[in-house]
Amino acid sequence: MSLKPNRSSRLAPRLRRTLAFRLTAAYSIAGLLLLLLGTVSLYIVLRAELERSTELFLADKLHVLRTMLRERPNDEDGLREEIELESAARRYQQFYIRLLDERGAPILTTPGMAQRLDFAELANRTRSHPGRSISMVGRNGQAFRVASASAEVGSPPTGSDTIQIAIDISQEEELLARYRFWFWAILLITAVLFPLAGYRIARHGIRPVEQIAATARRITSTNLRERIQAEGYPLELASLAGTFNEMLDRLEESFERISRFSADIAHDLRTPVNNIRGEAEVALARARTVEEYREVLESSLEEAVRLSDLIGDLLFLARAESPLTELHLEKVNVGELLTTVRDYYEATAADAGVSLTAVEPAGAASASLDRSLMLRAVSNLVSNAIAHTPKGGSVTLAVSAAGPEIRIEIRDTGRGIPAEALPRVFDRFFRVDPSRSQISGGTGLGLAIVQSIMALHDGSAEIGSQLGCGTIVTLRIHTAAKR
Ligand SMILES: Nc1ncnc2c1ncn2[C@@H]1O[C@H](COP(=O)(O)OP(=O)(O)OP(=O)(O)O)[C@@H](O)[C@H]1O
Ligand SMILES: [Mg+2]
Structure with a gap:
C-alpha cells in the first residue's frame, strides 16, 4: 500500500537526473528569459516612442499658438481655426485647447473640452509643473496628457495670455494595454510550448547515446562482432561510437586470442596423454616381457616429463602476469x-x-x-x-x-x-x-x-x-x- 507514494517520490529525483530533463529545463529557461527580455524591452521602447510623439505634438501646438499670438494677435479667425475647428476634424488623438487672458477669463475653448476635463484640476496640476506635460484623468476616465504655457500677445508684447492644452491619449493607453495582454498570453503559451519543444529536441539529440547503450547491452562474449553504425550521428557522438567500436575491436581480438590459446592448450595436453594411454593399452593387451614393460614405462615417463614441462611453462606464464609476482x-x-x-x-x-x-x-x-x-x-x-x-x-x-x-x-x-x-x-x-x-x-x-x-x-x-x-x-x- 505504501508502494505508490514511494515510487513517485523516487521517480522525481530520477527524472531530475536525466540528461533530457536537464536539457529541456535549460532550453526552456533560456527561451523564456530571452522572450521576456525581448518583449519587455520592446514594450519600453514602444511606450517611450508614444510618449515622445505626444510630447512633440503638444510642443508643436504650443509653438504655433504662441507664434500666432505674438505675430498676429488680432487674427481671431486664425486662432479660432486652430483652437475650435482643427481638433473636431480629428478622429484619433483629439486635443483640446483653452486660451485665457491675463485675468484668467477664457477667450477661446475647443468645443466639448468642459465635458471632458475639470478646468480647476487642469489649472492646478499644470501650475505645479510649469512648462512640462503631465498625465491626467478626464471626467469620463479617459487618459490625457496636459500642459500649460504663457504666451506674449503682440510684438512688442502688450499683455500675456495662458494656453492650456490637453491631448486624449486613451488610444495609446489601450494599445499598451493590448500589448500587455498579448505579452502575458504569449508568455503563458510559450511557457507550455518551450518545454514540449525542448523535450523533443533533447530526446532527438540523445537518441544516439541510447542506441550506443543498447548496442553495449546486447554485446556478450559470443557476439563481439556487433558494431555501432554511427552514420548521421553528430561529430561528438560519432567519435564516442568510434572509440567504442575500437574498444570492441580490441576486445574481440583478445577474446579470439584467448580462445585460440585455450584450444592450443587442450591440444598440447591431449597429445602426450593420448600417447601414454595408447602405449599402456597396447602393453596391457597381452602378456609382455619385463624388457617390453620397461620400454613402455620409459616412453610414458618421457611423455610425462613433456607434460609436466608444458604445465610448468603455462603456470609460469600465468604467474608472470600476476602483479604480485x-x-x-x-x-x-x-x-x-x-x-x-x-x-x-x-x-x-x-x-x-x-x-x-x-x-x-x-x-x-x-x-x-x-x-x-x-x-x-x-x-x-x-x-x-x-x-x-x-x-x-x-x-x-x-x-x-x-x-x-x-x-x-x-x-x-x-x-x-x-x-x-x-x-x-x-x-x-x-x-x-x-x-x-x-x-x-x-x-x-x-x-x-x-x-x-x-x-x-x-x-x-x-x-x-x-x-x-x-x-x-x-x-x-x-x-x-x-x-
Ligand atoms: N632462432 C630461431 N630461428 C628460426 N626460427 C625460430 C628461432 N627462434 C624461434 N623460432 C621460431 O619461432 C617459433 C616460436 O618459438 P618458441 O621458442 O616460442 O617456441 P618453440 O621453440 O617452438 O617451443 P618451446 O620453446 O616452447 O619448446 C618456433 O616454433 C620457431 O619456428
Ligand atoms: Mg623455443
Whole structure:
C-alpha cells in the first residue's frame, strides 16, 4: 500500500537526473528569459516612442499658438481655426485647447473640452509643473496628457495670455494595454510550448547515446562482432561510437586470442596423454616381457616429463602476469651468465654440429636481475637458435653496455623466420611450422616466456630475422630501471 507514494517520490529525483530533463529545463529557461527580455524591452521602447510623439505634438501646438499670438494677435479667425475647428476634424488623438487672458477669463475653448476635463484640476496640476506635460484623468476616465504655457500677445508684447492644452491619449493607453495582454498570453503559451519543444529536441539529440547503450547491452562474449553504425550521428557522438567500436575491436581480438590459446592448450595436453594411454593399452593387451614393460614405462615417463614441462611453462606464464609476482633480484654479471648458458648447451650444440660461442664483454656489464629467470630466458633463446641452425652453423652470445642500457644478443646463422611470421613469434603456442616443431618437442611457449621475463624486468625483447641467413634476438635491460 505504501508502494505508490514511494515510487513517485523516487521517480522525481530520477527524472531530475536525466540528461533530457536537464536539457529541456535549460532550453526552456533560456527561451523564456530571452522572450521576456525581448518583449519587455520592446514594450519600453514602444511606450517611450508614444510618449515622445505626444510630447512633440503638444510642443508643436504650443509653438504655433504662441507664434500666432505674438505675430498676429488680432487674427481671431486664425486662432479660432486652430483652437475650435482643427481638433473636431480629428478622429484619433483629439486635443483640446483653452486660451485665457491675463485675468484668467477664457477667450477661446475647443468645443466639448468642459465635458471632458475639470478646468480647476487642469489649472492646478499644470501650475505645479510649469512648462512640462503631465498625465491626467478626464471626467469620463479617459487618459490625457496636459500642459500649460504663457504666451506674449503682440510684438512688442502688450499683455500675456495662458494656453492650456490637453491631448486624449486613451488610444495609446489601450494599445499598451493590448500589448500587455498579448505579452502575458504569449508568455503563458510559450511557457507550455518551450518545454514540449525542448523535450523533443533533447530526446532527438540523445537518441544516439541510447542506441550506443543498447548496442553495449546486447554485446556478450559470443557476439563481439556487433558494431555501432554511427552514420548521421553528430561529430561528438560519432567519435564516442568510434572509440567504442575500437574498444570492441580490441576486445574481440583478445577474446579470439584467448580462445585460440585455450584450444592450443587442450591440444598440447591431449597429445602426450593420448600417447601414454595408447602405449599402456597396447602393453596391457597381452602378456609382455619385463624388457617390453620397461620400454613402455620409459616412453610414458618421457611423455610425462613433456607434460609436466608444458604445465610448468603455462603456470609460469600465468604467474608472470600476476602483479604480485616478486623477483629475486641480485647483482648479476651478464657476461658470466652468458658463459654459464654456453657451458650448459655446449654438448647439445656439439651434437647438432653447431659452434656455440659467448663473446667476452669489454667491461663488466652487470645489473640487478633475477638470475634464474634470466638464465631461463637466455636458455630458451639458445635452445631455439641451436634447434633452427643446420650443421656447420654458429650461435653467438654477446653482451654490450650502452649508457644505462645493457643489451644481450643471441645470434645464429640458421634458417631464419619468414617475415610474415615474425610479428607473431612471441605469441603463446605460435610455431612457424607446427608439424615439424611437434616432432622436435617445441610447444611455442619459449619466446612468450622470454617476453614475460623481460617485462618483469621492465626490459624488452626484439627479434630480427632473415630467411636462410639467420636470426638475432636482442634483450634490453635498463640498469637504472626501478624494480
Ligand atoms: N632462432 C630461431 N630461428 C628460426 N626460427 C625460430 C628461432 N627462434 C624461434 N623460432 C621460431 O619461432 C617459433 C616460436 O618459438 P618458441 O621458442 O616460442 O617456441 P618453440 O621453440 O617452438 O617451443 P618451446 O620453446 O616452447 O619448446 C618456433 O616454433 C620457431 O619456428
Ligand atoms: Mg623455443
